[in-house]
Amino acid sequence: MIRKAKKSDIKDISSIFIEVSLTDINKIGKNALKNYLSYVIKSKKYIVLVAEELKVLGFCITQLGVPMPDSADLIDIDVGKKVHGKGIGQKLMAELYKRLKQKQIKNLGLYSENVTKTINFYEKQGFKRGRTVIRFDKKL
Numbered sequence: 001m002i003r004k005a006k007k008s009d010i011k012d013i014s015s016i017f018i019e020v021s022l023t024d025i026n027k028i029g030k031n032a033l034k035n036y037l038s039y040v041i042k043s044k045k046y047i048v049l050v051a052e053e054l055k056v057l058g059f060c061i062t063q064l065g066v067p068m069p070d071s072a073d074l075i076d077i078d079v080g081k082k083v084h085g086k087g088i089g090q091k092l093m094a095e096l097y098k099r100l101k102q103k104q105i106k107n108l109g110l111y112s113e114n115v116t117k118t119i120n121f122y123e124k125q126g127f128k129r130g131r132t133v134i135r136f137d138k139k140l
Contacts, residue, residue: 002095005048005059010037012056020078022113040075047072047099051079051088058088060096064103072100074110093125 005013014033018025025033040046040061051058058079066073074096079088100108111133112118123129 001052002049002091003052005041005050007038007041009050009056009059010034010041013037013050013059016056016059016078016080017076019081021076022115046075047096049092049095049099051092057083058092060092062096062100062108064105067109068107070105071107071109072105074108089121090125 014030014037017023017033018030037048041048045064047060047062047064049060050056058077060077061075063073063075065071077089077092079086079092097108109130110122110127112122119129
């Protein structure tokens with residue numbers, strides 16, 4: 001079942017994020033992650049969905065109105081390692097498309113790590129490659 005995320009899902013979403021994300025959790029901190037998830041789940045500027053079968057198996061976070069009012073950006077989609085390849089990501093995306101269309105969103109964009117499996121997933125979803133972007137970070 002795909003449904004809107006609730007505050008009670010934060011622990012499970014955090015666990016999946018830590019398990020599969022390429023982001024170093026030590027750099028952002030577990031509390032910062034939980035605060036961010038709490039914010040996006042409550043905000044009307046985001047759609048946060050979870051895939052659930054007795055427990056949360058995966059999630060996606062999408063920001064609305066970026067970069068234009070009729071556009072959105074997929075911020076993150078993660079599925080637990082034990083259920084990779086079971087179609088959960090596809091189900092999350094299908095429900096996301098449905099909800100975006102209901103909100104008259106016409107374009108969905110995303111940034112992706114340069115990981116072949118991830119890129120293949122997005123291409124199978126019908127995404128086309130845009131320009132190449134290099135991310136720069138500076139510790140302050």
